[in-house]
Every structure is written in structure tokens, then in C-alpha cells.
Amino acid sequence: MTIPPAQDRLHAQLAFAMEIDKLRRVVRRNTLMDGSRRENDAEHSWYVGMLAMVLAEHAPPGTDIGKVVAMLLVHDIVEIDAGDTFIYDTPAVEVQLDVERKAADRIFGLLPDDQAGRLRALWDEFEERRTPEAKFAKALDRIAPIMANHHNEGGTWSLYKVTAEQVLEKVKIIEEGSPTLGEYATELIALSVSRGHLARA
Template sequence: MDAASQAGPGEPVVALPSVADSRLARQLAFILEIDKLKSVLRRSHLADGSRAENDAEHSWHLAMMAVLLGEYAEEEVDTGRVLRMLLVHDLVEIYAGDTFVYDTTAIAEQEARERAAADRLFPQLPRDQAVQLRSLWEEFEARRTPDARFARALDRLQPLILNYATGGGSWLAHGVRAEDVLAHQRVVSEGSQALWEYITHLVGDAVRRGYLAA
């Protein structure tokens, strides 16, 4: 039986060759493990409406937004740290899955699920890198620093843009109302007042166009 036929669901088709350096071995194994992020689907669709985006695409999109929109951060931020935070922030969803922000039941359980996932995921790395990435994830969740507040602002803005671009997208599919969107998006004002003002304009226009229920 060949390697491809032995591979289980979600596992590499062919295992990497072994290496004597245990640190490198753990890093390479982690790199293969986080490839699973490409299979975690979100409620948002690509701007062309062709299919749902996945978490890896979402993280890449956010990283580009950090590069392009850094001038709108409410406070001075370290773009390099914001980028690292955005690349790490959804890794736990490999095990916890994506949580739809307007599903109140799932939201109530989200923190516990994602912390359990973080406990499982990050220790797969060498200890120094495990601590570093877990720290970035915790910082993003806590929103106590300018970098984290701006990163969170971008994380909220991106699906909003996609829902508008797809003529309502998951808003219409799930009966989401404008007041729900604005309540969820309000955290953006902590990271960027300029982006928050744009969001209020976009939501108002979405209501006028019938993309979002008033």
C-alpha cells in the first residue's frame, strides 16, 4: 500500500522525510499542520460571489489590508507586529472551526473552544516559538495594545466589504439586520475612527440598496 492510500482525511498524502534536527522537524510539521487552515470555510464569499472564502485567504487579505491601510490606525502601530498577529489570529480555527458572528449560541462557546484549540496547536512548535505565537494570539484577543486594536479593526472590516461586494452575501442568507452589523462593528472605532466612519456609511448604503435589513 503506497503513502497516498494510507493517508487519512486531513492528513498529508506523503509524509516529509525525517531530519536529524528536532527543532526543524517540529517547525516543518507545524507548517504542514497549518495547511489545514485552507480547508476552514467562512460564511463570507469571494467578492465575485463564486464560492466561500477560506481562513487562509482571509488571513492573507487582512495582511494586505494592514500594509495598505496602516495610515488610518488611530494610534501609531508597528505594521510588522500587526502582520504577524493577523497571520496567527485564526490558526486556532483549524481545530475550533469558524464561528459565525451572528450565531449567539456559537459565540457563547467560542472562547472556550478556541482556548482549547490554542492549547493543542501552539505547543507543537519549539517552546520559544510556541510562546511567541501564543502571545500574539492572546494580544489580538485582548485588544489592549494599539497593534491589537488595529488588527481587530481590519478583521471586522474585511468581511463587511465582501458582504457588500456580493450584494448582501451572508447578511441576506441569515437575515442579519443593520443594527446587528453596527453593534458587531463598533469595536473598529477603537482601532481606527476613519474606518469606523466608513463602515457607518457603507452600512447605510447597504440598507438603501436592499443588501441589509433595516
């Protein structure tokens, strides 16, 4: 590995910058909080990054929030190649990881090696969900659609016939990242069920 001169580094960084602009055109199943349209991956990444800053105190003490923010800004970039997978579509979720790894190789690989390695490591850490930072980041990624569906009388839950039991399964991931947020998500789900916006199996 050679370290390219400054000008080459800048050009590689700009090539990456042009490429990741495409994340704005990856549309997710989930909607804005007001249900007015489906969200794209770029604005979703901003939103969960902001949640990390604002909900930081509900992460375990010692969690590096700057790292959580960086992880969340990067976490969906692989979807430029791999597309969005609906988390309740289990067969799709299983093949997805391989496609996403190839996407990570290609897209982070546009950067100078040292930076490619750092962003790839951040994405791997997020996916492995072993560190407090990755667990908290994943919790935020999971709670945002629950908030939106709760505020939209069921939203994508109704649309795709997702049950309360399936949503509660995802709440375990939120609890692992933040017990307080896990509790809050459980309350939202119970409320949605009691209002008839989320069906039991």
C-alpha cells in the same frame, strides 16, 4: 525547559508547518469579494494581512504594523480544531473561546517552546483587543466581510437574515481600531440599507 538542538527545532517547526496547512480547508461563511464562493481561513488571513499593510496609515500613530500583520496571519489558526464561528451566532461565540484556547495549546504547542510562547502571546493579544495593534487587527478582520457583503448586494447578511443594527454593533469594534475605517464601514452599511440589501430590525 531545555533548548532542543537545531535539528529538533527544525523538525518541530516543520510539524507545525504541515499542521497549519489545514487552515486552507476551514471554510468561512463569508465569500470572496465577487461572491463566487465562500472563502477559506488561509486566504482570508492573507487578505487581512494585506489590508494591514495597505491601510496602515489609518491606525493610530505609533501602531506597529509588522506586529499587526503577524497577528493577522496567526489569528485564525485555532480554527483548524475549533472551526469557524459566525459572529452573529451569539451562543456559539460564547462557548467558542474555550474550544479555541485548547486548540491554541495543541497547535502552537507543536513548535519549540520559545516560539510556541511567542505565537500564543500574539493570539492572546489579538483576542484580548487591548493594544492598538490588536484593536487595528480586529478592525480589519471585521471590515473585510462588510466590504464583501456590500459588494454582493447583501451577501451573507441577506442569507442569514442579519439586520443593520447587528452589523452596526460590530462597527464599534472597527471604530476602536481606526476611526477612519469605522466611518467608512458606517457609510457602506448606510448605502446597503438604502439599496435594500440590508434590512433594519
